[in-house]
Amino acid sequence: MPPDHRFGYREIADDLASRIESGEYPPGEQLPSYAELGRMYSVSLSTAQAAIRQLRTTGLIRSEAGVGVFVAEDGPAT
Secondary structure, three states: OOOOOOOOHHHHHHHHHHHHHHOOOOOOOEOOOHHHHHHHHOOOHHHHHHHHHHHHHHOOEEEEOOOEEEEOOOOOOO
8 A cells, every 4th residue: 555545443453454464463462552543543543443343343352451453352343
C-alpha cells in the first residue's frame, strides 16, 4: 500500500486477525499496546481501540484490565 494510506479500524482488525490466524500472534500472546498499534498503522488511539473492540466481539482476543490484550486461548467464539 502507498505510504500515505490511512487505515480504518476494520482494516486494522482484519490485519490483526490474519496475523493471529497465521500464527504470528499465537494463543496466549500479548498484542501490541494501543499506542504501539497507533504507531504501527499510523492511526489515532481511538482507531486502535476500535480495532481491538472489533476483535474482542469475535472472541479472537481477550483483555485483562491493567495488563493488556491477549490472543484467546480457545479460539474465536462461534
